[in-house]
Amino acid sequence: MFIPAQMALMPDGKRLHLHHGPIDLIIEAFGTSNEVRKSYQQAMEYFPSILPGLVSEIKELRKPYNRDWKPKGPVSHRMQEACRPYEGIFVTPMATVAGAVADQTLEILMSNRILEKIYVNNGGDIAFHLKRGHVLTTGIVSDNDFPNINAKSELSYDMPVRGIATSGWKGRSQSMGIADSVTVMAANAAAADIAATIIANAVITDHPAVRQEPATSQDIDSDLGDKLVTVGVGKLDKRSIEKALESGQAAAEKLQLTGHITAAVLVLQNDIRVVGFAPDGMLAHVA
Amino acid sequence: MADTKSSKSDGLIRCDACPVLCRIRDGKTGACDRYGNFDGKLVRMDPVVVAQKILDEKGELVPFAISARDWDGSLMRNTPTFLTGIGSTTTYPDYKPAPFIISSDEAGVDMVTVVSEGVFSYCGVKVKIDTDAYIGPEPAAIRVNGEQVGHVTTAEYGSQMLAIGGVRHLTGGSKKEGNITCNTMMRLCNKEAVEMSVDGGAQIVVEAGKAPIINGIQEERMRVGCGSATVGIFAPQWHNYVDEVIVVDDHITAVLSEHQAGKFLDMPPAGIRVRGRRSTPGRYFQVADHGAGWGGTNITDPLDIIEKIEPDVAWPGLRLLMVSTTGQDAAYFELDETLTPVEKDMSDEVKIVVNRIGENCEPALCSVMFMGGAGGSLRAGVTVNPVRLTRSVKETITSVTCGGAPVFIWPGGGITLMVDVNEMPDNSFGYVPTPALVAPIEFTLPAERYEEMGGYVDRIRALEDVMDNENVRSIPWNRDHPWPLRTDNVNGRKQGS
Numbered sequence: 001m002f003i004p005a006q007m008a009l010m011p012d013g014k015r016l017h018l019h020h021g022p023i024d025l026i027i028e029a030f031g032t033s034n035e036v037r038k039s040y041q042q043a044m045e046y047f048p049s050i051l052p053g054l055v056s057e058i059k060e061l062r063k064p065y066n067r068d069w070k071p072k073g074p075v076s077h078r079m080q081e082a083c084r085p086y087e088g089i090f091v092t093p094m095a096t097v098a099g100a101v102a103d104q105t106l107e108i109l110m111s112n113r114i115l116e117k118i119y120v121n122n123g124g125d126i127a128f129h130l131k132r133g134h135v136l137t138t139g140i141v142s143d144n145d146f147p148n149i150n151a152k153s154e155l156s157y158d159m160p161v162r163g164i165a166t167s168g169w170k171g172r173s174q175s176m177g178i179a180d181s182v183t184v185m186a187a188n189a190a191a192a193d194i195a196a197t198i199i200a201n202a203v204i205t206d207h208p209a210v211r212q213e214p215a216t217s218q219d220i221d222s223d224l225g226d227k228l229v230t231v232g233v234g235k236l237d238k239r240s241i242e243k244a245l246e247s248g249q250a251a252a253e254k255l256q257l258t259g260h261i262t263a264a265v266l267v268l269q270n271d272i273r274v275v276g277f278a279p280d281g282m283l284a285h286v287a
Numbered sequence: 288m289a290d291t292k293s294s295k296s297d298g299l300i301r302c303d304a305c306p307v308l309c310r311i312r313d314g315k316t317g318a319c320d321r322y323g324n325f326d327g328k329l330v331r332m333d334p335v336v337v338a339q340k341i342l343d344e345k346g347e348l349v350p351f352a353i354s355a356r357d358w359d360g361s362l363m364r365n366t367p368t369f370l371t372g373i374g375s376t377t378t379y380p381d382y383k384p385a386p387f388i389i390s391s392d393e394a395g396v397d398m399v400t401v402v403s404e405g406v407f408s409y410c411g412v413k414v415k416i417d418t419d420a421y422i423g424p425e426p427a428a429i430r431v432n433g434e435q436v437g438h439v440t441t442a443e444y445g446s447q448m449l450a451i452g453g454v455r456h457l458t459g460g461s462k463k464e465g466n467i468t469c470n471t472m473m474r475l476c477n478k479e480a481v482e483m484s485v486d487g488g489a490q491i492v493v494e495a496g497k498a499p500i501i502n503g504i505q506e507e508r509m510r511v512g513c514g515s516a517t518v519g520i521f522a523p524q525w526h527n528y529v530d531e532v533i534v535v536d537d538h539i540t541a542v543l544s545e546h547q548a549g550k551f552l553d554m555p556p557a558g559i560r561v562r563g564r565r566s567t568p569g570r571y572f573q574v575a576d577h578g579a580g581w582g583g584t585n586i587t588d589p590l591d592i593i594e595k596i597e598p599d600v601a602w603p604g605l606r607l608l609m610v611s612t613t614g615q616d617a618a619y620f621e622l623d624e625t626l627t628p629v630e631k632d633m634s635d636e637v638k639i640v641v642n643r644i645g646e647n648c649e650p651a652l653c654s655v656m657f658m659g660g661a662g663g664s665l666r667a668g669v670t671v672n673p674v675r676l677t678r679s680v681k682e683t684i685t686s687v688t689c690g691g692a693p694v695f696i697w698p699g700g701g702i703t704l705m706v707d708v709n710e711m712p713d714n715s716f717g718y719v720p721t722p723a724l725v726a727p728i729e730f731t732l733p734a735e736r737y738e739e740m741g742g743y744v745d746r747i748r749a750l751e752d753v754m755d756n757e758n759v760r761s762i763p764w765n766r767d768h769p770w771p772l773r774t775d776n777v778n779g780r781k782q783g784s
Contacts (some may be wrong), residue, residue, distance in 0.1 A: 021305025022318035055306040188751050219318075220299055220310045 015240030099193025163189035210235030372727025410659030417509035421577030423488020510612035537583030545569035558600025614644030
């Protein structure tokens with residue numbers, strides 16, 4: 001028997017925690033108490049169906065992107081859509097699952113509700129909505145092993161950003177690159193999620209301190225198959241760090257110029273690159 | 288906890304906690320990071336842990352060390368159960384009641400256990416390494432990944448001591464220094480192997496309960512005593528089989544015929560002078576430098592410590608044994624016509640005593656003690672009047688345990704405790720990004736005393752309620768530990784005895 005979805009208000013009485021298998025959402029809505037309550041109620045009714053929906057199509061979602069495949073579920077549909085700009089490079093819809101779940105949950109939370117501000121944080125991939133004049137403050141963590149809030153940044157209504165996602169080899173999902181973190185801001189969380197994955201994959205250089213293994217040696221069901229994923233990065237020299245970051249920066253600039261992302265912040269061993277417009281504070285944390 | 292099982296094949300297990308049905312390789316976790324494959328078993332990564340008295344078929348308590356590995360973590364009913372702080376989470380830094388305040392009935396007395404994972408900003412790790420090998424000068428910096436995490440502190444008999452962590456490295460230096468210090472302490476306390484380098488000293492690998500690895504060499508034994516003590520112990524057993532014994536030791540090298548022990552046996556002087564500074568007859572300091580050679584010196588050829596052989600005292604055929612304080616290194620010589628030592632096979636009688644030195648050396652071990660001060664908000668999670676908790680602990684009304692293990696409470700102010708991490712369940716420790724170490728801690732006392740001290744009586748839950756409604760994992764109770772819920776803990780029983 002599966003453990004059912006767990007849904008509860010956090011001890012602070014304000015945030016909603018939705019948990020089901022690998023999905024873990026922290027939600028906070030701002031508005032009249034009545035609207036917030038109704039919004040949470042909608043999410044709690046809908047949430048338990050998300051994971052089974054994904055599982056029913058998981059085989060296809062783990063395959064490399066194929067434009068002819070027609071997903072059934074709304075989350076799968078978002079994942080497939082997010083892949084569209086990347087036809088021709090290796091990418092699977094699974095690369096965007098966290099962002100797509102956040103986006104879909106956000107839509108359910110907002111449907112027919114009047115809220116000033118709301119965010120859905122799916123393990124660091126965040127979808128949000130702002131009413132005019134409101135601001136979302138986020139903390140940036142550059143090293144998952146030592147999750148300090150390295151910086152805070154403010155995202156305002158007038159910015160074309162409603163999704164933030166972070167990728168890196170140390171995180172829960174696998175990366176072919178060596179970035180400690182690549183944080184991307186884009187129009188929604190799924191778009192940010194997949195772009196972060198692709199830019200993080202591009203942060204790479206040949207160096208003996210980089211240890212890679214086939215993805216399936218780590219996770220037998222990995223959507224990356226036998227592609228090499230990073231399992232360890234030792235201390236790199238300055239040149240190698242620059243080379244890897246430049247490679248990632250080039251990928252990010254291309255995505256920014258073509259309008260797929262608004263900004264990206266790449267971090268590798270205390271070195272940083274910024275592409276596009278990044279809010280103040282995001283850069284302050286790097287030593 | 289839901290009824291989660293796993294099916295097994297090829298070292299993979301299938302997790303059925305959710306519809307994703309991850310297949311998980313050994314040592315890995317599933318997509319959620321919450322369930323993992325540990326030795327072919329599916330385990331929940333962060334349940335709260337209860338230690339239960341588990342009886343075998345004969346009704347005997349099963350030993351902790353063996354059963355902890357075999358026990359599948361499922362909960363037993365109707366057996367004495369102690370809720371540990373492991374996995375209980377913390378309320379830091381909020382001044383609110385501890386995560387679990389549990390009542391249980393022990394022999395008709397209502398006992399309360401306040402359980403949390405304490406966040407220790409002030410804490411350190413004391414490491415005792417049983418070895419003669421030279422580790423580094425006192426108080427040399429100890430580094431991990433280049434950051435200082437502690438220092439070499441005063442040596443003890445047969446052991447080198449390290450002081451790791453502490454608030455200055457945690458929060459007084461750079462962020463990196465703090466993070467690496469925190470991580471080092473956590474790994475040491477979780478019984479992981481940690482590699483450290485000592486400024487001007489050795490590269491060492493420390494793992495609680497295991498032999499140290501020093502400069503790539505695994506130590507086997509701690510010395511039986513210093514050179515002088517070795518001579519003192521074994522002198523009569525060598526007498527008649529050799530004319531001289533030199534016990535090579537980095538601390539005190541001993542020469543039997545000059546030593547009080549040799550004099551007592553009426554051994555004639557042998558005229559073999561060793562290097563170094565004479566302390567008292569037959570006892571020499573600094574015969575060589577520190578190193579990885581004989582007895583913690585840098586000597587690999589024992590004859591190197593012989594300064595001269597006096598021709599008018601020594602005689603051809605003189606039988607000389609040179610041996611280290613662990614018996615791991617030994618060589619037997621006889622002087623030829625020119626009074627030059629020639630190495631020969633040692634007789635069985637001599638060999639027996641050399642082996643006996645080894646037999647009397649205990650295995651070299653690293654012992655790791657966690658030391659921390661249970662300060663402000665941790666005590667505030669127990670009572671609205673924190674000093675009363677301190678007093679109650681000092682009066683031994685309240686018993687303190689870490690993951691069920693007994694602790695030593697320092698005299699004086701505050702609740703400053705020490706606990707042997709090897710007595711605690713595996714992976715008991717965590718951290719918060721402050722950085723600070725998180726350790727399980729439990730305060731147990733009679734319910735009426737808890738009420739008196741200003742405890743959160745309205746937050747008390749029955750143990751059964753927690754076992755029914757929370758995610759709980761069971762481990763076997765360590766039968767060597769005093770049972771914290773024993774009512775005779777109250778008054779007069781010292782902590783950790």
